[in-house]
Amino acid sequence: MTFRAGQRVRVSPRAHRGHHRTPGYIKGKVGTVERVHGTFTNPETRSYGGDGLPEEALYLVGFEQGMVWPDYDRRDRIFVDVFEHWLEEAE
Amino acid sequence: MSDGHDHDHPHEPITSDGEPAAAARARALEALLVEKGIVTREDVRRGIDWLVSRSPADGARLVARAWVDPDFKSRLLADARDAALELGLDPGPSPVVEALENTESVHNLVVCTLCSCYPRALLGPPPAWYKSLPYRSRAVSDPRGVLHEFGVDLDDDVELRVHDSTADIRYLVVPRRPAGTDSLTEDELAALVTRDAMIGVAQPEAPVAA
Amino acid sequence: MERAVHDRGGWPSDARIDRTEHQLEDWEVLTDALVGALGSNGVMNVDELRRGIESMPPQAYETASYYERWLYSAETILTEKGVLEPGELERRSAA
Numbered sequence: 001m002t003f004r005a006g007q008r009v010r011v012s013p014r015a016h017r018g019h020h021r022t023p024g025y026i027k028g029k030v031g032t033v034e035r036v037h038g039t040f041t042n043p044e045t046r047s048y049g050g051d052g053l054p055e056e057a058l059y060l061v062g063f064e065q066g067m068v069w070p071d072y073d074r075r076d077r078i079f080v081d082v083f084e085h086w087l088e089e090a091e
Numbered sequence: 092m093s094d095g096h097d098h099d100h101p102h103e104p105i106t107s108d109g110e111p112a113a114a115a116r117a118r119a120l121e122a123l124l125v126e127k128g129i130v131t132r133e134d135v136r137r138g139i140d141w142l143v144s145r146s147p148a149d150g151a152r153l154v155a156r157a158w159v160d161p162d163f164k165s166r167l168l169a170d171a172r173d174a175a176l177e178l179g180l181d182p183g184p185s186p187v188v189e190a191l192e193n194t195e196s197v198h199n200l201v202v203c204t205l206c207s208c209y210p211r212a213l214l215g216p217p218p219a220w221y222k223s224l225p226y227r228s229r230a231v232s233d234p235r236g237v238l239h240e241f242g243v244d245l246d247d248d249v250e251l252r253v254h255d256s257t258a259d260i261r262y263l264v265v266p267r268r269p270a271g272t273d274s275l276t277e278d279e280l281a282a283l284v285t286r287d288a289m290i291g292v293a294q295p296e297a298p299v300a301a
Numbered sequence: 302m303e304r305a306v307h308d309r310g311g312w313p314s315d316a317r318i319d320r321t322e323h324q325l326e327d328w329e330v331l332t333d334a335l336v337g338a339l340g341s342n343g344v345m346n347v348d349e350l351r352r353g354i355e356s357m358p359p360q361a362y363e364t365a366s367y368y369e370r371w372l373y374s375a376e377t378i379l380t381e382k383g384v385l386e387p388g389e390l391e392r393r394s395a396a
Contacts, residue, residue: 015303019351019355022257023205023231023310024308025204038187043351046348047346047351048349049349058258068231069232074235074247076234076235076250077250078231078252078253078254079252080254080257081257082257083258111326111328113332113372114328115394116376116390117328117331117335117372118328119396120332121335123389124384129344130335130339134334138337139334141334142330142334142337202310204309204310205310206307206351207367218323219322220318220320224316225314225316226318227310227312228309228312229318231310231311
């Protein structure tokens with residue numbers, strides 16, 4: 001596991017053709033790792049007939065809604081389960 | 092047909108005998124797959140039986156037990172899958188089930204923006220609105236507006252946490268126990284816990300005195 | 302950034318959420334069970350099901366009902382795998 005709870009991370013802003021489970025509204029956004037879920041099969045390969053192995057680290061990442069949507073003015077949060085290869089360390 | 096609204100309710104083409112074309116396609120698919128030895132009728136029967144056996148009653152039992160037993164609540168919040176097994180319930184095929192506790196300062200709401208992921212084993216099939224395009228869109232960008240539509244208005248100092256189920260974890264909300272329920276049995280408490288409360292769009296209420 | 306049609310989070314929508322309850326039709330329960338059996342038998346997994354759904358032309362995705370998308374996906378993926386012949390399901394449905 002590269003990242004740990006409490007760490008600030010950015011979701012890669014890259015476009016990705018083909019099946020993946022990182023929603024567009026968090027791409028490029030910075031959040032905080034809430035929890036490390038463990039490792040799971042990779043849907044990006046398993047969806048094309050692979051076995052999804054090796055398993056990859058999956059993180060619960062929390063984002064302040066005000067950082068995700070332009071007019072959101074409350075301190076609510078959105079939590080998304082994100083695979084490690086979509087995350088990079090943020091300052 | 093172009094009536095300009097989101098098509099979130101079925102619009103299957105209707106055939107001359109009044110059934111949707113999709114119904115014939117589903118039956119044809121079953122026939123082909125059975126003939127080709129890909130699935131058996133018993134496989135299909137078993138799947139149908141399982142699906143129709145699912146309801147929110149199992150989820151409600153988890154919540155009611157958590158309301159009356161603090162140690163069980165701790166176990167539920169640590170690992171809802173194991174807690175379900177402890178009560179003899181089927182947690183379903185997902186490797187991880189997580190219970191999200193509502194408190195006086197936190198309210199949780201669950202959505203799957205990418206498709207319709209939902210803890211079906213414990214709550215039964217998801218409602219049509221959960222799978223609809225407007226819910227999938229607005230539950231993340233306007234969750235307070237969505238809750239308002241469902242009749243729930245949170246105070247400003249309550250943090251609203253939306254969980255988008257994008258992977259293999261399935262989320263279930265543990266709503267708050269309503270006031271005025273001290274005298275109720277665990278079964279009576281479970282009857283107050285609705286499917287919608289375990290998604291996060293409703294809050295259980297004490298029964299009205301007869 | 303361009304989004305695929307299934308990636309709905311935050312998609313602009315003024316539509317009210319239709320809260321009408323829908324009892325699943327028999328064919329919908331059947332479709333669900335068929336996909337489940339395909340999964341249990343190792344023929345088509347849930348990630349493939351989702352990929353198949355996401356491959357629908359955008360307008361078809363938005364107008365199809367939920368289980369119509371599942372049927373589309375099953376047909377697409379099973380044809381891709383050679384389990385179904387191209388057009389075979391269509392012909393059998395019309396029979």
